[in-house]
Amino acid sequence: MARVRMRDVAEHAGVSVRTVSNVVSGYEHVSPDTRAKVQRSLDELGYRMDYLARGLRSGRTGFIALAVPFLAEPYFAELAQAVIRAAGRRGITVLVESTAGDSGVERQIIEGGLTNVADGVLLSALTLPAGDVAAKKPDFPLVMLGEHSVGDQFPRVGIDNVAAARTAVEHLLEQGCRWIVALGRNGSENGRQRTEGYEQAMSAARVRRVNWLVVPVEDWTRDQGYAAVRELLEGDGPLPDAIFAFNDALAVGALRALDASGVRVPEDVAVVGIDAIQESAYTHPPLTSIAPDLDAIAERALALLEEQIQSRGASEEAAPDGEAQVGAVVAAPQEPTPYRLVVRESSRREAPRE
Amino acid sequence: MARVRMRDVAEHAGVSVRTVSNVVSGYEHVSPDTRAKVQRSLDELGYRMDYLARGLRSGRTGFIALAVPFLAEPYFAELAQAVIRAAGRRGITVLVESTAGDSGVERQIIEGGLTNVADGVLLSALTLPAGDVAAKKPDFPLVMLGEHSVGDQFPRVGIDNVAAARTAVEHLLEQGCRWIVALGRNGSENGRQRTEGYEQAMSAARVRRVNWLVVPVEDWTRDQGYAAVRELLEGDGPLPDAIFAFNDALAVGALRALDASGVRVPEDVAVVGIDAIQESAYTHPPLTSIAPDLDAIAERALALLEEQIQSRGASEEAAPDGEAQVGAVVAAPQEPTPYRLVVRESSRREAPRE
DNA sequence: TCCAGGTCTTGCATCGATGCAAATGATCAC
DNA sequence: GTGATCATTTGCATCGATGCAAGACCTGGA
Numbered sequence: 001m002a003r004v005r006m007r008d009v010a011e012h013a014g015v016s017v018r019t020v021s022n023v024v025s026g027y028e029h030v031s032p033d034t035r036a037k038v039q040r041s042l043d044e045l046g047y048r049m050d051y052l053a054r055g056l057r058s059g060r061t062g063f064i065a066l067a068v069p070f071l072a073e074p075y076f077a078e079l080a081q082a083v084i085r086a087a088g089r090r091g092i093t094v095l096v097e098s099t100a101g102d103s104g105v106e107r108q109i110i111e112g113g114l115t116n117v118a119d120g121v122l123l124s125a126l127t128l129p130a131g132d133v134a135a136k137k138p139d140f141p142l143v144m145l146g147e148h149s150v151g152d153q154f155p156r157v158g159i160d161n162v163a164a165a166r167t168a169v170e171h172l173l174e175q176g177c178r179w180i181v182a183l184g185r186n187g188s189e190n191g192r193q194r195t196e197g198y199e200q201a202m203s204a205a206r207v208r209r210v211n212w213l214v215v216p217v218e219d220w221t222r223d224q225g226y227a228a229v230r231e232l233l234e235g236d237g238p239l240p241d242a243i244f245a246f247n248d249a250l251a252v253g254a255l256r257a258l259d260a261s262g263v264r265v266p267e268d269v270a271v272v273g274i275d276a277i278q279e280s281a282y283t284h285p286p287l288t289s290i291a292p293d294l295d296a297i298a299e300r301a302l303a304l305l306e307e308q309i310q311s312r313g314a315s316e317e318a319a320p321d322g323e324a325q326v327g328a329v330v331a332a333p334q335e336p337t338p339y340r341l342v343v344r345e346s347s348r349r350e351a352p353r354e
Numbered sequence: 355m356a357r358v359r360m361r362d363v364a365e366h367a368g369v370s371v372r373t374v375s376n377v378v379s380g381y382e383h384v385s386p387d388t389r390a391k392v393q394r395s396l397d398e399l400g401y402r403m404d405y406l407a408r409g410l411r412s413g414r415t416g417f418i419a420l421a422v423p424f425l426a427e428p429y430f431a432e433l434a435q436a437v438i439r440a441a442g443r444r445g446i447t448v449l450v451e452s453t454a455g456d457s458g459v460e461r462q463i464i465e466g467g468l469t470n471v472a473d474g475v476l477l478s479a480l481t482l483p484a485g486d487v488a489a490k491k492p493d494f495p496l497v498m499l500g501e502h503s504v505g506d507q508f509p510r511v512g513i514d515n516v517a518a519a520r521t522a523v524e525h526l527l528e529q530g531c532r533w534i535v536a537l538g539r540n541g542s543e544n545g546r547q548r549t550e551g552y553e554q555a556m557s558a559a560r561v562r563r564v565n566w567l568v569v570p571v572e573d574w575t576r577d578q579g580y581a582a583v584r585e586l587l588e589g590d591g592p593l594p595d596a597i598f599a600f601n602d603a604l605a606v607g608a609l610r611a612l613d614a615s616g617v618r619v620p621e622d623v624a625v626v627g628i629d630a631i632q633e634s635a636y637t638h639p640p641l642t643s644i645a646p647d648l649d650a651i652a653e654r655a656l657a658l659l660e661e662q663i664q665s666r667g668a669s670e671e672a673a674p675d676g677e678a679q680v681g682a683v684v685a686a687p688q689e690p691t692p693y694r695l696v697v698r699e700s701s702r703r704e705a706p707r708e
Numbered sequence: 709t710c711c712a713g714g715t716c717t718t719g720c721a722t723c724g725a726t727g728c729a730a731a732t733g734a735t736c737a738c
Numbered sequence: 739g740t741g742a743t744c745a746t747t748t749g750c751a752t753c754g755a756t757g758c759a760a761g762a763c764c765t766g767g768a
Contacts, residue, residue: 003470003754005753005754005755006755008755009594009755012709015717016717016718016719017718017719017755018717018718018719018756019716019717019718021755021756022716022717024755025756027704028548028715029715029716029717030716030717031717033714034716034717038740044573048467048469049754049755050410050470050752050753050754051754051755052409052410052415052470052471052473052754052755053410053723053753053754053755053756054754054755054756055406055723055755056404056406056407056625056722056723056724056725056754056755056756057722057723057754057755057757058723058754058755058756058757059723061406065450070435070437071425071431071434071438071450072428072431072432072434072435072632073430073431074426074428074633077426077431078426079427080425080426081424081425081452082452082453084425084450091448093451095417095447095449095450096425096434096448096449096450097447098438098439099437100433100439113402115402116357116404116405116406116438116724117405117406145426174750176663182413220634222633223636226636244727248643252633252634255636255638256481256636256638258641259638264591278576278605279428279576279633280424281576282576282607282637283636283638284605284608284609284613284637284638284696286610303358334691337552342480351389357724359723359724359725360724360725361724368745369727369748370746370747370749371748371749372722372747372749373746373747374725375725375726375749376746376747378725379726383744383745383746383747384745384746384747385745385746385747388746388747397732403725404723404725406723406725407722407723407724407725407726407753408724408725408726409725409753410723410724410725410726410754411724411725411726411727411752411753412725412727412751412753413753470754527739543732543737563721639741696753
């Protein structure tokens with residue numbers, strides 16, 4: 001059974017190929033009779049659109065690419081799920097790429113490796129050096145997820161990392177914690193911002209500098225969190241009051257390390273994370289975290305991307321060989337998406353210690 | 355900057371379009387001179403292949419689709435990651451679909467909704483009724499992941515669910531457990547098989563029937579595991595010895611419920627899961643689980659799929675309007691992929707109780 | 709009766725690449 | 739010198755759909 005093409009349907013129904021196309025695409029000026037007749041042939045032969053051919057001719061494929069560093073990291077998996085769901089509502093199919101934190105792949109994407117397969121790209125960059133994005137000036141629709149895009153050349157969707165970190169730390173301070181360790185500083189922009197939020201909150205609360213501590217890690221993974229806290233516990237000094245982990249994976253690792261050493265949470269050390277991944281409701285004890293609104297992120301990212309996709313179509317008409325004007329269209333800076341503080345046991349203290 | 359096409363490169367290099375194509379695709383009979391010249395133009399103009407056009411003409415896109423029920427479920431996320439990695443090694447790009455456990459979407463995929471965008475499909479079906487797959491006889495390359503494909507019409511890759519369940523239960527028996535609850539029976543084929551493995555092990559160990567218990571759930575999620583165990587604990591009877599959860603998500607929920615009720619693991623109740631998701635190494639206590647070899651699954655699934663893809667190309671030549679012969683090509687039943695038992699604290703008993 | 713203005717339908721060119729087979733040119737054996 | 743062989747390069751048709759614009763047909767008003 002070879003493929004059924006529009007031509008086959010057209011012959012079967014006794015109309016032209018173009019008319020079949022009109023029926024399929026829902027063109028309005030088709031007589032009810034013709035439409036019914038064609039529809040019958042369509043069903044009978046089991047016609048299915050060849051998306052490649054349509055994409056080639058029309059310049060739109062109905063696909064977008066989503067690039068995340070590690071799909072196996074819960075946060076990205078949940079983000080991907082949200083994007084896929086939101087895209088489904090818009091009739092868009094998502095092509096998921098895993099860049100594996102390799103800036104080579106990320107760069108390739110920036111340079112348009114997926115253009116004309118995907119109408120646009122959602123990029124959750126991890127390692128990409130700031131300069132690269134700026135330098136490349138991609139000429140296709142692109143929206144950054146999570147990270148501040150340096151120089152704000154492209155729209156970016158995500159929470160305010162500084163504010164989110166500040167909220168988390170303020171919560172710990174409200175619980176009476178005074179000696180709070182920030183866990184997770186690394187080379188990323190995101191890490192820098194969350195560190196800044198931590199410092200703002202500590203500073204505003206007039207916590208003495210000797211009680212500030214920023215612990216570096218390589219990746220934001222459970223095992224790095226575990227290893228870092230393990231090391232912290234092996235020192236002979238007194239324990240901190242609380243740990244603010246830059247994401248939940250680190251927090252999960254921290255909880256495990258504390259548990260293994262018999263440190264009580266939250267009585268001895270309170271813990272807070274960011275992301276509110278599903279797992280965080282099931283840790284021991286359940287983890288307090290900052291919950292970004294993933295659906296809102298996905299929705300807005302797609303809206304922005306579609307905006308770019310449409311304006312691109314238009315601008316290419318207007319200026320066949322002009323400069324890349326994509327960025328300009330969406331010059332308006334985006335407000336950060338909302339987040340919530342989800343308070344669970346890991347940070348709840350009956351009566352502040354101090 | 356409009357797109358650079360082969361034609362542009364050809365003009366720039368002073369050769370024919372076909373020669374450019376030959377250089378790009380690595381055709382061997384191209385003189386070094388020409389190749390170098392074309393390559394220079396390619397680089398200079400920044401040529402990038404239009405995959406749609408190539409796919410349309412050649413019938414191969416270099417994409418495969420991976421359909422999983424919930425991408426946000428760690429097991430599927432990790433599976434997807436493994437598939438993406440393995441595909442990357444073969445120069446294949448993966449299109450991830452989330453069927454959301456909706457058999458409508460699954461059926462659509464079976465019926466070929468993605469054909470000629472994807473060269474083949476890897477389907478991890480969840481809800482799809484047995485009959486559907488059998489009835490539809492898809493005429494495109496398809497490999498099932500995880501589930502036994504009913505009637506074995508298509509190749510299927512995955513562990514032996516019965517044996518894996520048996521291994522898990524045998525481990526509990528070896529630890530001295532006698533009253534083991536199986537948690538997770540539901541409508542799925544997978545659930546049936548794991549129940550069977552449980553029964554085989556219990557039966558072989560001559561455990562009294564009164565100590566058998568299979569607890570049903572709707573989905574294999576943390577909250578279902580939590581709710582089911584919660585209910586179990588609220589009964590006034592004595593506690594079971596152990597819980598065998600059909601997957602790690604259920605086990606995580608179970609652990610949380612036990613923890614919340616002050617039941618000690620493994621002293622009071624031992625717990626074992628299946629999947630060995632990354633999270634399972636960080637639970638309280640760390641969870642014993644069955645670890646399928648995801649890389650092996652991904653590798654083999656891709657190998658089988660490529661085999662089908664190639665043989666399809668061939669068979670279409672041979673029999674332009676013949677029946678779907680895809681299934682026949684891979685008639686040889688597949689051996690299950692390997693798995694390991696990963697023993698952690700949740701099931702380790704110093705001295706058996708009984 | 710004729711034309712304007714609308715609906716409905718169609719043919720042809722085209723998107724950017726590759727399959728096919730033939731043309732060109734070089735090399736070699738006889 | 740001549741035909742055969744092989745490497746190299748090319749032109750043309752084609753994959754399956756849509757953009758475009760014109761053609762066919764119908765209606766109602768002058």
